[in-house]
Amino acid sequence: MDKPSRSTLATEWNLESGRVFLNHGSFGATPTSVRGEQRRWQDIMEAEPVRFFEDMMPTVLQDVRQKLADFLQCDSNDLALVENATSGVNTVMRSLEFAEGDEILVPDHAYQACRNTIDFVAQRWGAKVVTVPLPFPIEGPHVVMDAMLGAVTDRTVLAMIDTVTSPTGLRMPFEELTAELEGRGVSVLLDAAHGIGMVPLNLDELGASYTTSNCHKWLCAPKGSAFLHVRKDKQADIHPLTISHGMTFPLGDTTRFRHEFDWTGTRDMSAHCALPTAIDHVGGLLEGGWPAIMQHNHDLAIRGRNILCEALGLTPPCPDEMVTCIATLILPEQSEGGGIPLHEPDPLHVVLSEKYGIQVPVWSWPSPRGRYFRISAQLYNSEEEYRYLAWALQQELA
Ligand SMILES: Cc1ncc(COP(=O)(O)O)c(C=O)c1O
Incomplete structure (x- = not known):
């Protein structure tokens, strides 16, 4: 043939x-013009690095977060720009404190790298990871609902659920599941690595405690552009993996969450800077x-x-x-x-x-x-x- x-x-x-x-699913693929936009930002950065980092970057990144927030229907102040979904999951898990015997729910279809993070953190605190078996083949979303909710006990504090599972490619009933779990006092960490650009996300309506998504997959943005959304009432507990100036910066009219996540040391933000172009350009193709x-x-x-x-x-x-x-x-x-x-x-x-x-x-x-x-x-x-x-x-x- x-x-x-x-x-x-x-x-x-x-x-x-x-x-x-x-296999767009593993690492995405970025259109030529979006990559051109990323290079344009790298050129701006290297033409006058001090001006770029000290004068331009705060405004540029605020615009990027606003563009993302409009797409995700949330407050831009609740978004942190991180490198990838694994970092998003690590940021949450390594910030949280657990009591011995606390239970964390994870479906057996969860992405192994994120599962490793859960196991690592749980072991440190003496928390218990409860693996929820989901069948495959599967009859429908109700099977997921029954299995996950059936595993909740009075010790369950957190559940990591996927928007779409990686090995089995299943769209989880994440909206309903999030509402049910959060309603029972279980915080939801939504692994939306396959999320933005693939399924509609309305983060304020969703109400998950934490959501992380890769923009390089289905939004077709450059590699290294992801976000972590943290609900306002949870923000005081969540800190970046890299503690930097933001911890002691005078607050002014912003929040500690914003300060801490907006500066985590010198890094190449060109992938994030190209996000508005990815949203507009790819969105304009159909x-x-x-x-x-x-x-x-x-x-x-x-x-x-x-x-x-x-x-x-x-x-x-x-x-x-x-x-x-x-x-x-x-x-x-x-x-x-x-x-x-x-x-x-x-x-x-x-x-x-x-x-x-x-x-x-x-x-x-x-x-x-x-x-x-x-x-x-x-x-x-x-x-x-x-x-x-x-x-x-x-x-x-x-
Ligand atoms: C469900 C899921 N979670 C997390 C990840 C991790 O993504 P990254 O390696 O970009 O952090 C992936 C990657 O394919 C995934 O499919």
Whole structure:
């Protein structure tokens, strides 16, 4: 089968030709013009570094936070600009204090790096991490609700939940779950790494104690641009991973939270400076803006999933309503491989990449145990690419 073409919008990106790039989910991909904007900010910074950091940066970053806040429907003063979602989770977990025996809920589909953070902090305080098993295949969002709420006890203080799970690509019922958990006095740490630009987020309405999201994934902003949103009543307890001048700066008319997070030492903020361009430029690629992009990517992921299921005789492991712009499928049990540690490449991933030029993740997940592959759908992808993947898998799994 011939190599497939990308969609016409792929000209906005500088993706390597000849590759079938079906893994936007892992690290995103940034359009050429957004990268140009990041470089413009680096040039401004290096042309007069002192003026940039001391005079310009406070205003520039205030504008960036305001632009993000308008997109997320929250107060810009509740947003901290961090490097990535793992840093967001670490910022919260390493700020909080726990009592011995406090319980922290985590679904077994949670992203391993964030799970590691929870385990590390819990161990230090003698808190207990309660892993909530979720099935996969899964019947629907109600299964998640029942499992998570059923695990709450009078010792539960915190729950880390995903907007969309990484290994299984499930859109969690995070709005309802957050309302229920917060209503029971359980603070929610929302891992929205797959969040902004993928699912609508209205942070004030959501009411989670803490939300962190990567802008480099579905907003297509440069790498190193993420945010942490902390609800006002929680801000006094949350401090940046790097304590700097902000701790002792005179408050003036701002908050300690703002001071502490606005300056965490000299760092390259060009990725964050390019956020307004990412929001406007990518949002302008489809008529209807971001809501239309999310819908388009969702529809493409569903079509891709259907193409693969039909060609390979697979059953969709979750209803369409739990699919966003990524979709995970379960490889047949008899497929060779499986049971491979997460840090090692699956041989099927290597073959797909080296023999067919396809970039798509394949991994074995310990709980629920299975060998999965996950497709992504972004504006540059085309249906043909999923057909090509289906054909390649037919050759390799035959
Ligand atoms: C659900 C989830 N959480 C957290 C992360 C971590 O993102 P980062 O490595 O950018 O911190 C990812 C990355 O893919 C993810 O999928």
